[in-house]
Amino acid sequence: MNAPHDFSPRVDPRPVPAAMLQALRARFGERCSTAQAVREQHGRDESPFPVTPPEVVVFCESTEDVAAVVALAHEHAVPVIPYGTGSSLEGHLLAVQGGVSVDVSRMTQIVRLNPEDLTVTVQAGVTREQVNREIRDTGLFFPIDPGANASLGGMAATRASGTNAVRYGTMRENVLGLTVVTASGEVVRTGTRAKKSSAGYDLTRLFVGSEGTLGVITEVTLKLYPLPEAVSAAICHFPSVQAAVETTIQVIQMGVPIARCELLDANAVRAVNAQSKLGLREAPMLLMEFHGSQAGVKEQAQTVEAIAGEHGGEGFEWASSPEERTRLWTARHKAYFAGMSTNPGCRTVTTDTCVPISRLAEIIDISVQEAAASGLPHYIVGHVGDGNFHLAYLVKEGDDAQRATAERLSMQMVQRAIALEGTCTGEHGIGLHKMGFLLDEAGAGAVDLMRQVKRALDPRNIMNPGKIFEL
Numbered sequence: 001m002n003a004p005h006d007f008s009p010r011v012d013p014r015p016v017p018a019a020m021l022q023a024l025r026a027r028f029g030e031r032c033s034t035a036q037a038v039r040e041q042h043g044r045d046e047s048p049f050p051v052t053p054p055e056v057v058v059f060c061e062s063t064e065d066v067a068a069v070v071a072l073a074h075e076h077a078v079p080v081i082p083y084g085t086g087s088s089l090e091g092h093l094l095a096v097q098g099g100v101s102v103d104v105s106r107m108t109q110i111v112r113l114n115p116e117d118l119t120v121t122v123q124a125g126v127t128r129e130q131v132n133r134e135i136r137d138t139g140l141f142f143p144i145d146p147g148a149n150a151s152l153g154g155m156a157a158t159r160a161s162g163t164n165a166v167r168y169g170t171m172r173e174n175v176l177g178l179t180v181v182t183a184s185g186e187v188v189r190t191g192t193r194a195k196k197s198s199a200g201y202d203l204t205r206l207f208v209g210s211e212g213t214l215g216v217i218t219e220v221t222l223k224l225y226p227l228p229e230a231v232s233a234a235i236c237h238f239p240s241v242q243a244a245v246e247t248t249i250q251v252i253q254m255g256v257p258i259a260r261c262e263l264l265d266a267n268a269v270r271a272v273n274a275q276s277k278l279g280l281r282e283a284p285m286l287l288m289e290f291h292g293s294q295a296g297v298k299e300q301a302q303t304v305e306a307i308a309g310e311h312g313g314e315g316f317e318w319a320s321s322p323e324e325r326t327r328l329w330t331a332r333h334k335a336y337f338a339g340m341s342t343n344p345g346c347r348t349v350t351t352d353t354c355v356p357i358s359r360l361a362e363i364i365d366i367s368v369q370e371a372a373a374s375g376l377p378h379y380i381v382g383h384v385g386d387g388n389f390h391l392a393y394l395v396k397e398g399d400d401a402q403r404a405t406a407e408r409l410s411m412q413m414v415q416r417a418i419a420l421e422g423t424c425t426g427e428h429g430i431g432l433h434k435m436g437f438l439l440d441e442a443g444a445g446a447v448d449l450m451r452q453v454k455r456a457l458d459p460r461n462i463m464n465p466g467k468i469f470e471l
Helices: 018-031 036-041 063-076 128-134 152-158 203-207 241-253 266-276 294-310 322-333 335-341 357-374 400-419 435-442 444-457
Strands: 056-059 080-083 100-103 110-114 119-123 175-182 187-191 215-223 230-237 260-264 285-292 314-319 346-350 378-383 388-396
Touching: 018 056, 018 063, 036 056, 063 080, 063 100, 063 175, 063 215, 080 152, 080 215, 110 128, 128 152, 152 215, 175 203, 187 203, 187 215, 230 294, 230 322, 241 260, 241 285, 241 294, 241 357, 260 266, 266 322, 266 335, 266 378, 285 294, 285 322, 294 314, 314 322, 322 335, 335 346, 335 378, 335 388, 346 400, 357 378, 357 388, 357 400, 388 400, 400 435, 435 444
Parallel strands: 056 100, 080 100
Antiparallel strands: 110 119, 119 215, 175 187, 175 215, 230 285, 230 314, 260 285, 260 378, 346 388, 378 388
C-alpha cells in the first residue's frame, strides 16, 4: 500500500513572468488580483492541507476570458488552477506549483434551457441550487446533490454525486456535453444534446472526473428529470450502525427504488442536533426519501419500514411537507460543519470509500471499531444506498500525531475497500490527498496510461499540475 500524499504537499512554484502579469492586468483590469487575501482565499479548500495560494487570481466571466488566460499561461508555461466555490475536500485547488487561479464563480448564466428535451446548458460557475431555482417553473429538476452548494463545473471535474446517486446516478451519467478550454487555449465542445452517440472517442467522459488536469470546463450540458408527483422522507433509528447498514443492503437487493438513503451515526446525529436543534434521538439513523406516484411512494415506504423492523429499526417518522423535508435534509447537508463545530479549531480528514453494496456492512463495522479504539473524535455519514460512506476524523490543526493516526486509519480503510473490489474515492476525487491510493487501486500500468493522456493533451504540464498523479 502506497502512503497517501505527504501531510505538507511538495510546493515547487513556477513564477508568473512580469510580461504575463502585465498582459493579464491589461485585459482584465480589476478582475486580475494579486492581493494576499484574495490569493489565500483561492489557496485553501476544505481539505486538511495548509494554505497554498496562487500568485495571481483572475475572475473570468466567459469562455473567451478563460481561453485568454490559458493561452497566456501556455505561452509562459505557467500553471492554471480552476476555482469554483472552494468546497473541495482533497486539495484540488491548492496551487502547489504556483501560477494563476482561474475563478469561474462569476460565470453564472443559464446558457440554454430545453425543457421539452429535458436538458439545460449552464456556465461552469452555476451552482446546483441556482440551476434548480431557475428551472423550478418547468416542472423539472437536476438531482445530483453532493451536499455543498458546489459549482456544476467543479462537480463535473470531480465526477461528484451525493445523496440522490442511488436512484439518479452521478455526474458521469448526467453530463451530456461540455465546453472546455484545453491546455493550449483552444475552445472545444464535446458531446451533444442527444441522449446517446457513438461518434468517436467519448471526450465528455474523459474530461468528467479529470479534476482540471486536462482543461478548464466552462459550460456543462446536463440531463434534467421531471419533479416526482409525490415525495416523502422518513427517519428511522437503529440499535447499531451495523443494523442500519444491513437494512440498507436488503432494501437495495430487493430492488426498492429508493431515491435517497443516508446513514448518520450517533456522533453525527449529536452534532446536527447541537447545530440545528432537531431533537433527534442520538442513535444510528437512516434518513430516506421516496419519489414517485402517491401509491408508489406509500408502497416503497411500507416495504422499507418492514425491512427496518426486522433489523431492530424503530421510531419511523415521516416528513411529507416540503418544509419538514427541507429541515431534515438541510441538517444532513450541514453534518460536515456540524461535526467540525463539536471540536473548535480542528480540521477534518475525511474518507470516501465505496464498495459493492454486499460488502458495505463488513467494511463499516471494522472501520468503526478502529476509529473508536483510536480515541480520535469522529463521525460517520454516508450515501449508503450506493455503497459509499465517509468516516470523518477530527484532528487538531497542527497536531502531527493526531494527523498521523487519522491518515493511518484512512489507509487501513482504503486497503480494505480495494480488497473488497471497491474504490478509494466514490465521489471526492483524488486531488492531492489520495494520489498514493490511486496507484494501489488502478495499478502502475493504468496510472502510466493516464500519464500518457495527460502528456498528450497538456505537454507543458500547466493544467492543475501535481494532482491525481506525479509526472
